[in-house]
Amino acid sequence: MNVCCFQNKNSEYVIKAEVTYSFQDKERFQNKVLPYVFGCGMFYTNKNPEIKLTDDNARYRTSFILKTKSLAQLVSATTSMLRFSPDCKLEKVKIMKCPKITSKQLPDQYTKKFLLGVILKPSLFYEDSINKVIDYALKNKYDFVKDDDVSEYSTKESARISRIVKGPVYLQKITSLNNIQGEGDWNLVTPCIHGWQLLEQASKQKVTAAHCAGLSPQISWESFIMFSRLAGAAMVICPDTEFDKSFDLKNLIKEASIPIGGVPETRIIIGGGLTPARIKEVLKNIDKSYYKNLGFAIGSWILKRNDKK
Incomplete structure (x- = not known):
């Protein structure tokens, strides 16, 4: 070299x-x-x-x-x-x-376990379905309810969702700092679409996740995770290995947590159509010491009884 x-x-x-x-x-x-x-x-x-x-x-x-x-x-x-x-x-x-990265990190109650959340799909915007998803997350003691990466809720709609979510944290997609809603909510930014500066700025104000939407296949997952850490992202939303074979979870968890002076660790949140069975399979193949660097965001299958396996 x-x-x-x-x-x-x-x-x-x-x-x-x-x-x-x-x-x-x-x-x-x-x-x-x-x-x-x-x-x-x-x-x-x-x-x-x-x-x-x-x-x-x-x-x-x-x-x-x-x-x-x-x-x-x-x-x-x-x-x-x-x-x-x-x-x-x-x-x-x-x-x-690099300089010391100053950003909002996950509160202590989330730092020693894997996180579990649910995704609000834009196709489920009508109030009845959103209420059902949030209610499911509340009853099952999920940690967060998050917007999808393609969500385009108005300020009024996001404010309403923020009010409905009680118990789990609302992980709200933002496209500018003016979009930020409730005090206790977290942010979701798609840096490959809306810019890395927005991710940096948002992470200084609230706990913020970087979503991989728009990531070019010419940029490795390792590089995306490192950029996200430099931006102060407390979480990085990524695909399941079953969806993208190039996503080497074991290696990338290490990339997310490898000590770098002044740079906080980040947590990989696997998103998509995950079922409880798939989550158990992933956890079975990961050393328990890395659970604190992992999380899951599941899709709308929770509204279909036959998929709860």
Whole structure:
């Protein structure tokens, strides 16, 4: 692995990271991705550092050090030009140095167990179904009720849901800080759609979850989780391994909890059409010491008696 570094001598950098890419088309990567990673552009490729490439199962891999002023700059530099190198993937972001992340974390009563919540699907907006889902969560002592990633409730509708949810916490999807509702509620942000700055800002005000909606397949789950940790997300909503085989839960739980100075751990919340049987299966294959880094958000099957297995 060849490690290279680029920085502007007149700037102060606060995040230092080692980034790793894999790709097949070396020319595209060098001419399309790298120039922008280092802030130059297509007409300044000669200013890029020389990077030694290693062949790994017909894919090249390369790692180098990058320094940026902010998380938004780090995400932009490492991912914004991937679309011009279709076979390229950001595999890993290893944080070497960063400022202390200040964000709202889960209250103590949630920190030593796995979390359980239910999803309010937009198709279930009519009041009767929402009441049934919330009532089910309350009776079964669920920890939270969360919006779906595609929810587009009005401020009035979100305020009404916030009032209805009593007992479980309402994990409300927001698209701006002006959307935030009840005092005891938590936030849900889709950073790949509504921006990493929103996730950073929201996590400073309330316990906030990062949702994976809109994540490019050219960005690894490891990288998304690390970006989310840098943004202060207390939770990261991800798919079940049965839905996405590339989601290696055991490895990603470690990525979510690996000690990094000044960066809080995060918790992986597996979302989707999970049943109690599937949840038990997942827990059976995970060391109990990691339960505190795990949670589940189940779908609308709870309204169908035959699916409660």
